[in-house]
Amino acid sequence: MSLLQVTDLSMHYQGRQSLVQRLSGNPQSVVRAVEGVSLHVEKGEVLGLIGESGCGKSTLGRAILRLHEPTAGKVLFDNSDVTALSPPALKAMRRRMQIIFQDPYASLNPRRTVAEIVGLPLALHGIAMGDKAREITAQVLERVGLRSSQLDRYPHQFSGGQRQRIGIARALVSNPEFIVCDEPVSALDVSIQAQIIALLLELKRELGLTYLFISHDISVIGYLSDRVAVMYLGEIVETGPVAAVLDNPRHPYTQSLLSAVPEIGAKRAKGRVRLQGDLPSPLNPPKGCKFHTRCPLAIPMCQTIVPVVQTLGEGHQAACHRLDEGLSLLDGAR
Amino acid sequence: MTLLLEVTNLCTEFNTRAGLVRAVDGVSLRVSRGECLGVVGESGSGKSVTFASVMGLVRSPGRITHGMIFFDGRELRDMSPDEMRATRGRDIAMTMQDALTALNPALTVGEQLSEVLIAHDETLPAGRAARRVAIRDKCVEMLGLVGIPSPQSRLAQYPHEFSGGMRQRIMIAIALACRPKLLIADEPTTALDVTIQAQVLELISDIRARLGMAVVLITHDLGVVAEHCDRVMVMYAGQVVEEGPTEQVITQPRHPYTRGLLASIPRPAMRGQPLTPINGQVPDLVGLPPQCRFQSRCPMARPECLVEVPMFDAGPDRRARCLRLEDMP
Numbered sequence: 001m002s003l004l005q006v007t008d009l010s011m012h013y014q015g016r017q018s019l020v021q022r023l024s025g026n027p028q029s030v031v032r033a034v035e036g037v038s039l040h041v042e043k044g045e046v047l048g049l050i051g052e053s054g055c056g057k058s059t060l061g062r063a064i065l066r067l068h069e070p071t072a073g074k075v076l077f078d079n080s081d082v083t084a085l086s087p088p089a090l091k092a093m094r095r096r097m098q099i100i101f102q103d104p105y106a107s108l109n110p111r112r113t114v115a116e117i118v119g120l121p122l123a124l125h126g127i128a129m130g131d132k133a134r135e136i137t138a139q140v141l142e143r144v145g146l147r148s149s150q151l152d153r154y155p156h157q158f159s160g161g162q163r164q165r166i167g168i169a170r171a172l173v174s175n176p177e178f179i180v181c182d183e184p185v186s187a188l189d190v191s192i193q194a195q196i197i198a199l200l201l202e203l204k205r206e207l208g209l210t211y212l213f214i215s216h217d218i219s220v221i222g223y224l225s226d227r228v229a230v231m232y233l234g235e236i237v238e239t240g241p242v243a244a245v246l247d248n249p250r251h252p253y254t255q256s257l258l259s260a261v262p263e264i265g266a267k268r269a270k271g272r273v274r275l276q277g278d279l280p281s282p283l284n285p286p287k288g289c290k291f292h293t294r295c296p297l298a299i300p301m302c303q304t305i306v307p308v309v310q311t312l313g314e315g316h317q318a319a320c321h322r323l324d325e326g327l328s329l330l331d332g333a334r
Numbered sequence: 335m336t337l338l339l340e341v342t343n344l345c346t347e348f349n350t351r352a353g354l355v356r357a358v359d360g361v362s363l364r365v366s367r368g369e370c371l372g373v374v375g376e377s378g379s380g381k382s383v384t385f386a387s388v389m390g391l392v393r394s395p396g397r398i399t400h401g402m403i404f405f406d407g408r409e410l411r412d413m414s415p416d417e418m419r420a421t422r423g424r425d426i427a428m429t430m431q432d433a434l435t436a437l438n439p440a441l442t443v444g445e446q447l448s449e450v451l452i453a454h455d456e457t458l459p460a461g462r463a464a465r466r467v468a469i470r471d472k473c474v475e476m477l478g479l480v481g482i483p484s485p486q487s488r489l490a491q492y493p494h495e496f497s498g499g500m501r502q503r504i505m506i507a508i509a510l511a512c513r514p515k516l517l518i519a520d521e522p523t524t525a526l527d528v529t530i531q532a533q534v535l536e537l538i539s540d541i542r543a544r545l546g547m548a549v550v551l552i553t554h555d556l557g558v559v560a561e562h563c564d565r566v567m568v569m570y571a572g573q574v575v576e577e578g579p580t581e582q583v584i585t586q587p588r589h590p591y592t593r594g595l596l597a598s599i600p601r602p603a604m605r606g607q608p609l610t611p612i613n614g615q616v617p618d619l620v621g622l623p624p625q626c627r628f629q630s631r632c633p634m635a636r637p638e639c640l641v642e643v644p645m646f647d648a649g650p651d652r653r654a655r656c657l658r659l660e661d662m663p
Contacts, residue, residue, distance in 0.1 A: 274536065
């Protein structure tokens, strides 16, 4: 049984409407940020969630933790339905599910000391108070590579990489099993990014953690994930073991995403696909397959019929009408 | 190839409350006509300030303390403000990282493009009506060149009506309006998604080939450099630490920082193998002692590294700032 099982999760936001719009009876606009997403994360694995900005990957991460209340769908964590928990039960559950945020500057309260920031979950969950809490906080701080002498400093006294370590310490202090890592290294310079990635992998190994790792960086995802899910406009278009998805991408979006990444060193073995145009607005997503407006392989049926998810191999799935034809954009461009 | 831009021993300092910061410390570089130079470095390495200095865009409390900047045979630092203004935008143009803040939100895209043409384009006809038509035609042509669909109708739109990738294209169109000899692109794709990044970079390469213009591509992404630049210059804490032909620098780096940077990039092919990050962090630029700036993080550092290190020749057309150059595996 998976540690986390998400079924048909949707997250819609109601658009704002002016009085005139309301009186004139226009239907309210709805942003479908996440639409019918199903995924599972096994204990001890890293599921990499990849997609471009605005595809709904962060919203999905937050909806799973119920930081946003999902519109529809079910989230099972260790066999209990997170979406149905009462507020006190949800609070207790949050001790086991934590999140690390993208922006190490915006996600730490500038008026609190590190001891207060990292120690807050201990107080909230009634784990420890006073000196005991300070002792645990100091240990966690040392564990993430900071010094316990820095406990009484404020976030502005730290660099970006150190702040991200504080964010990691805060997520770790309640001893969780599952952490949503929401672009934790995107705001960092390359050399610092590598330090944080190494730290996250080390912690996972030592503490037996499970991650949902959200990123737009394919290199990062490819390096640290066991399985990968690719998101486009609120839907998962392809998912599977990292090797299968990266070496043998089947969905045209995954193929073009991979081929857009600049490579270092080795000459590109496969051709390059250029996607035309921009991501369509999630306010008014295309009908049928959401990717058809940019897809070089689109055929008339893609404009009207939503493709179903097909299984292609061991845990490898994709949703595209033309999978059976074995077409690859990468071949065509070679 | 003839030399277009030559910077020698450029120093730019900022007088801050914390003390004097030498953001650019003795940078020398050359760009030939039609060449693409990649400038790589992490935040605070001085890469943007170097080229803001070249453009004469450094403002108080910053100032260029010494160095020479020759562009197309002329010393830019000797130019009067009027001459500099005439050169900037016409012969050298720069695009900024964040297109949304660089573009004026209160002017239409057409107005912003016209500004450049009115300021610099001497080929415009004299008559008022003819002039207006000519400017409009050129604006449409430039938007078309950077791949904006239906340019006629989009000229009347404001920056906020465009997507991030489109705004970056508009900024490139403005920069290219007078067909400059040199385009300085400061992190042109950092704020963009990878599929859009690929479109914009391809556009720059394509226009470069068509107009025969030289490009300086400032970026923190070695992958971008590897695919688009002839030569690369790596900066660290205000200094150039290594330069040379891109492929050689990437396959055989001669400075420990370049090596560390390359080893820090996670790659799917390295799954399961440990990453080797560079330990520590960039030193504070205030009151730096005259010694190798990387030694505190360098796995190869030795006591003798605590001296000021000059650039050494490291093979044909290659230089690196390291005393242990010869010991590099």
